[in-house]
Amino acid sequence: MSSLSTPASHPAEPAGPAPLLVLLDPVARQADGESVRIAKDVLCGGADVKVVMPESPSELDRVLSHRGRRRPVVIGSDPAVQRALQALHRQRELGTDPIGVIPVGRPPATAAARTLGVPAEPVAAARAVLGGSPRKQDLLIDDGGGVVLSEVRFTGGRWGRTDGWRSLWAKFAAPEQGKLPAAEEVRIEADGRLLADLHQHVSRLRISVADGCMEIVLRLDGEPCRHRAASLTVTGRGFGYQADGRPSGPVRQRTWTVHAGAWELLLPAG
DSSP: OOOOOOOOOOOOOOOOOOOEEEEEOHHHHHHOHHHHHHHHHHHHHHSOEEEEOOOSHHHHHHHHHTOTTOEEEEEEOHHHHHHHHHHHHHTTOTTSSOBEEEEOSOGGGGHHHHHTTOOSSHHHHHHHHHHOEEEEEEEEEETTSOEESSEEEEOSSOOBOOOHHHHHHHHHHSSSTTOOSSBOOOEEEETTEEEEOTTSOEEEEEEEEETTEEEEEEEETTEEEEEEESEEEEEEEEEEEEETTEEEEEEEEEEEEEEEEEEEEEEOOO
């Protein structure tokens, strides 16, 4: 009787690092070319890397939609990370692949990434991309398609109207950063529940996200209040705000909604 023999099985070899699509922010290369070079060298030494430098939203959309199996890695500031997440959100691919971040820029422009646990030093951040662990992150997404990594903040003593983008940027660049002129009242609703109406004076509002829920810190008629919600709507005749420290607006209405575990960020293992 003949017998059939099967080849001896061998343990599977561990898979190497995933191929990477490195999205290099042009501003980062101008601001700190040495850190960019170091980060690229570390990544290229440990993975198959394709480096692109998108200079427009349409180009960013194109390279992300044609990335194949490559994981996106952003080298740049918080706004560069925001743009990448917004593009993936538009393409309905947010959360499909873990995303790597290597912060390059002035500390205020990379504060959100560092708050999320990304190493500030380029070598450590690049090593986290190559050998780190993906961890789910919450995200605030507004009704205009914008994303917020860390927080939305309305600062200064008064809210009010701004006369276009030039005036808005000038006000945020002023010593009293974020203070807006011409006192105007706003209406604030959380999950459809009224927190502040037009006749009340709101001097400060901060929105952040933690554990899948929105944390709202509000100073109303001089008194601090705290709330938790899944969505928040602010309505007024024209107001600006800071999303992860970046000036936005003016708008007449904006709604932010929590998307729990919407994306995965590569962070140092352990």
